[in-house]
Amino acid sequence: MTPGQGLQSNSSNKMAEISHLMDSEVFSAFTTYGAIVLSKMMIMSIVTAFFRLTRKAFANPEDVPGSKTPENIKKFVRTDDSVERVRRAHLNDLENIIPFLGIGLLYSLSNPDLTTALWHFRIFAAARIYHSIAYVTPLPQPNRGLSWFIGYLVTWSMAYRVLKNKLYL
Amino acid sequence: MTPGQGLQSNSSNKMAEISHLMDSEVFSAFTTYGAIVLSKMMIMSIVTAFFRLTRKAFANPEDVPGSKTPENIKKFVRTDDSVERVRRAHLNDLENIIPFLGIGLLYSLSNPDLTTALWHFRIFAAARIYHSIAYVTPLPQPNRGLSWFIGYLVTWSMAYRVLKNKLYL
Amino acid sequence: MTPGQGLQSNSSNKMAEISHLMDSEVFSAFTTYGAIVLSKMMIMSIVTAFFRLTRKAFANPEDVPGSKTPENIKKFVRTDDSVERVRRAHLNDLENIIPFLGIGLLYSLSNPDLTTALWHFRIFAAARIYHSIAYVTPLPQPNRGLSWFIGYLVTWSMAYRVLKNKLYL
Numbered sequence: 250m251t252p253g254q255g256l257q258s259n260s261s262n263k264m265a266e267i268s269h270l271m272d273s274e275v276f277s278a279f280t281t282y283g284a285i286v287l288s289k290m291m292i293m294s295i296v297t298a299f300f301r302l303t304r305k306a307f308a309n310p311e312d313v314p315g316s317k318t319p320e321n322i323k324k325f326v327r328t329d330d331s332v333e334r335v336r337r338a339h340l341n342d343l344e345n346i347i348p349f350l351g352i353g354l355l356y357s358l359s360n361p362d363l364t365t366a367l368w369h370f371r372i373f374a375a376a377r378i379y380h381s382i383a384y385v386t387p388l389p390q391p392n393r394g395l396s397w398f399i400g401y402l403v404t405w406s407m408a409y410r411v412l413k414n415k416l417y418l
Numbered sequence: 419m420t421p422g423q424g425l426q427s428n429s430s431n432k433m434a435e436i437s438h439l440m441d442s443e444v445f446s447a448f449t450t451y452g453a454i455v456l457s458k459m460m461i462m463s464i465v466t467a468f469f470r471l472t473r474k475a476f477a478n479p480e481d482v483p484g485s486k487t488p489e490n491i492k493k494f495v496r497t498d499d500s501v502e503r504v505r506r507a508h509l510n511d512l513e514n515i516i517p518f519l520g521i522g523l524l525y526s527l528s529n530p531d532l533t534t535a536l537w538h539f540r541i542f543a544a545a546r547i548y549h550s551i552a553y554v555t556p557l558p559q560p561n562r563g564l565s566w567f568i569g570y571l572v573t574w575s576m577a578y579r580v581l582k583n584k585l586y587l
Numbered sequence: 588m589t590p591g592q593g594l595q596s597n598s599s600n601k602m603a604e605i606s607h608l609m610d611s612e613v614f615s616a617f618t619t620y621g622a623i624v625l626s627k628m629m630i631m632s633i634v635t636a637f638f639r640l641t642r643k644a645f646a647n648p649e650d651v652p653g654s655k656t657p658e659n660i661k662k663f664v665r666t667d668d669s670v671e672r673v674r675r676a677h678l679n680d681l682e683n684i685i686p687f688l689g690i691g692l693l694y695s696l697s698n699p700d701l702t703t704a705l706w707h708f709r710i711f712a713a714a715r716i717y718h719s720i721a722y723v724t725p726l727p728q729p730n731r732g733l734s735w736f737i738g739y740l741v742t743w744s745m746a747y748r749v750l751k752n753k754l755y756l
Contacts, residue, residue, distance in 0.1 A: 274586065277584055277586040278586045278587075280524045280527075280580065280584065280586070281581070281584065281585050281586045281587060283520055283521075283524065284520075284521055284524060284577055284580045284581050285581075287516075287517045287520045287521055287577070288517075288574075288577050288581075290513075290516075290517060291517050291570070291573065291574070291577075293513075294513060294514075294570065308506055309503070309506075309556065311556050311557075311558055311559050311562070312559060312563075334647070337646055337647075339513065340509075340678075343512055343513065343516065343681055344628075344631075344632060344677065344681065345632075346516075347516060347625075347628075347681065347684075347685060348625045348626075348628060348629050350520050351621055351622075351625045351688050352621075352622055352625055352626075355618045355621065355622060358618075371587075387647065387649050388649075389649050390649050390650060393649070394650075401629070401632065404629065405626075405629070408622055408625070408626050408629075411618065411622045412619070412622050412623075412626075415615055415618065415619065416619050417612065417615040417616045417618070417619045418616075418619060418709075443755065446753055446755040447755045447756075449693045449696075449749065449753065449755070450750070450753065450754050450755045450756060452689055452693065453689075453690055453693055453746055453749045453750050454750075456685075456686045456689045456690055456746070457686075457690075457743075457746050457750075459682075459685075459686060460686050460739070460742065460743070460746075462682075463682060463683075463739065477675055478672070478675075478725065480725050480726075480727055480728050480731070481728060481732075508682065509678075512681055512682065512685065515685075516685060519689050540756075
């Protein structure tokens with residue numbers, strides 16, 4: 250269908266070609282740190298569930314444990330400060346980890362220096378893990394604010410490189 | 419600019435090379451299921467809009483239909499249980515589909531067994547579609563809880579493989 | 588480890604291969620617009636912080652400026668219409684920009700016509716930037732509704748092509 254396709258017709262070669270992509274050290278590092286921050290984000294779901302169950306604060310009538318009497322529903326379908334705190338931390342993850350993944354992927358493909366790239370990824374991952382701890386504990390400010398800002402700066406630094414390198418409008 | 423660039427200088431060859439990536443069966447499967455779960459997630463916006471219009475519960479004064487009198491704004495800018503339910507389902511999609519896309523992409527590039535990969539994608543997509551139905555209807559628990567958990571486990575299973583295969587810290 | 592690996596054993600060649608991906612014009616365009624909409628989304632965090640500070644409406648007790656007396660906490664930990672408005676705009680970005688990034692990546696790899704692809708990306712980016720302005724100002728409807736709908740249609744148009752081209756179930 251495409252001109253070059255005949256050159257590599259068997260599927261193990263194609264597989265090999267894709268695994269080459271995985272051989273780039275920057276891309277491997279991005280893979281590792283991307284999986285780490287996504288795993289961290291997924292843990293927030295468990296933390297939310299933990300607080301909902303221990304604080305007995307549910308979002309939906311059908312989640313109320315035991316009999317679904319109107320009194321029980323009124324009592325247990327409520328907001329709780331700790332639950333809302335974890336939810337804000339989770340939402341903050343979504344707002345910050347998504348740009349990191351999108352911009353980080355483009356950055357990884359832009360042939361950056363390996364050491365520079367590694368430090369971008371490491372600092373971002375450390376900042377986001379610290380951010381979650383600071384948010385859920387909670388630690389006094391500026392712990393949370395600063396860790397958010399560091400992750401934010403790292404993402405902008407990668408965005409700057411991506412947009413500086415190639416603007417194709 | 420890069421050493422190997424002279425080998426394939428015309429752009430149709432480059433295109434061919436990219437389309438090779440699309441020829442990998444695992445990657446094609448990921449593409450298909452990724453597009454399916456993202457499309458499902460996009461439908462939640464329509465469901466929210468539908469409930470907002472039929473329940474006449476809006477988030478912003480400027481969305482109130484008819485004349486924007488203070489009485490109308492007070493009456494129609496409000497939260498509604500059904501609307502909030504769809505919004506929670508939508509947010510749960512964001513919290514779960516994003517890790518699936520990120521980790522699933524890395525997983526697809528890690529040369530997994532095709533059948534294993536296909537079942538990961540199929541189970542995840544089915545679980546998330548069932549989750550939305552269970553949330554919006556709503557079906558009694560543990561319908562929603564279980565479908566969430568299945569999707570969650572599938573994503574962890576892929577994350578495990580990605581992180582086991584190559585840690586590049 | 589994989590059959591074709593011996594063909595390109597040194598790492599600069601592998602790097603070259605990855606940078607070929609970046610040479611595709613459609614992919615470069617996607618990179619540019621993806622980075623633009625993600626940057627726009629990141630700016631929403633700053634706008635939220637700005638409104639939180641000027642309106643003195645905080646989400647957490649530890650964010651309250653000055654002494655954390657119970658009176659101060661009660662006074663400043665509150666919701667504010669402008670802050671909530673920016674937060675809704677931000678959440679709407681998450682709900683719409685994520686499908687664009689996911690589906691847009693698959694679309695970019697599906698060998699689309701360059702001009703068609705460029706207009707998809709351009710219209711989406713313009714619609715989302717206008718959407719944020721319309722939401723935060725706020726402009727009267729249907730400014731926001733229409734800009735949301737245009738971005739939504741663009742994403743569906745790409746999803747249609749991706750799913751039509753190759754369904755691998």
